[in-house]
Amino acid sequence: MQNVLQYLPQLLGAAFKYTIPIAVISFVIGIVIALITALIRISNKRGVMLVVKAIFRFYVWIFRTTPLLVQLFIVYFGLPYLKIAGIAPDGIKLVPFTAGILTFSLNTGAYCSETIRAAIIAIPKGQWEAASTLGMTRRQALQRIILPQALRTSVPPLANSFISLVKDTSLAASITIIELFEVSQQIAAANFQPLLMYSLVALIYAVFCTVLTFIQGYLEKITSRYTIA
Template identity: 50%
Template sequence: MSHWLQLMLESLPTLLWAALIFTVPLTLLSFALGLIAGLVTALIRLFGPRPLVAIARFYVWIFRGTPLLVQLFLIFYGLPSAGILLNAFPAALIGFTLNIGAYSSEIIRAVIGSVPKGQWEASYSIGMTWSQAMRRTILPQAGRVAVPPLSNTFISLVKDTSLAAAITVPEMFQAAQRIVATTYEPLILYVEAAALYLVMSSVLSALQARLEVRLNRYGGFLEANA
């Protein structure tokens, strides 16, 4: 038991460093870029011309209908056969961004569609253009509704970044794999990695709950003063 505890303490700095340098940046960048891709895709599907709508639907269909691991393999191992060479981190970033974009686009499309049409009419009645109505009226209301599902997507992404180990990104899980290769202690190292993912997910879940409470209070305030 003391050997296992010593091994955990010795490996902890390595795992935390890998999380800080690779796991966290990969998560934040992928989610931010994925949200942008999701918003653009959702707006195209709701308001775009038919050719662009067809392209957006095809993109969502592909990335929601295939496993994330397969997508990462296609980008990192498959594209070089077509002459496109990518380093591991950019390949993972592209894969996660496209995947998050596809899933978040469905969330964003649904919450924008849930805003009552009367909000559009009210915006137009006071002289707003379409873009002004979208920025000032529709997106703020839709954003409050989108927080819970998008937060869940973000928390899932934190755990999904472990798949980047399969394409040689030296994030936290691959750091654990490398230590296992030298210590031959897979059980304790993988339990430790799982515990760290659990801690990160739990912290994010607690922050999500607090954010939802604040947004609900803000929404109630706006309704009471409407």
């Protein structure tokens, strides 16, 4: 046991250098993508907007119906072969970190957009009507009345997505990112203690995710102040 714990600093180093930054950055970008996607998909505008909506629907469909690992492979190993004359004649080559962030952001964005869209749709019609009768525009109603309420119901499922994302970053090992899981694999290969090494790394993920559930609890509390009668 003693000799496994000596690797802890090395593992945590990888976690703080890659695992956590990839998860946090991807989640922040993913939420922005999700919000934009959700708002476009609930839009009731016609004309060009119908084409835009179709594009975003396609985006959500493709990321929800294909494995994350395959998505990572396409972005990192596949895109270098996508040669676009004038824009990327030599293919799109991304460093592993960027490829990881891009894929995780888009993947999380697709899932979270459905969460946010569902939360918006679930707000009673009467809230829209009350905002309308005050003379608010659709945008004002969304910003002031609908989204603040939708946000509250979104917190638990969004926290779920974040927790999944933290664990999914272990897949980044497959595109040569030296993150937490990759480091544990390297150590296990050298010290022949796979059971202890992988158990230790599992424990580290569990600790991180547990901290996140506490943050979720706090967020739920502050966003639902108004329901405490």
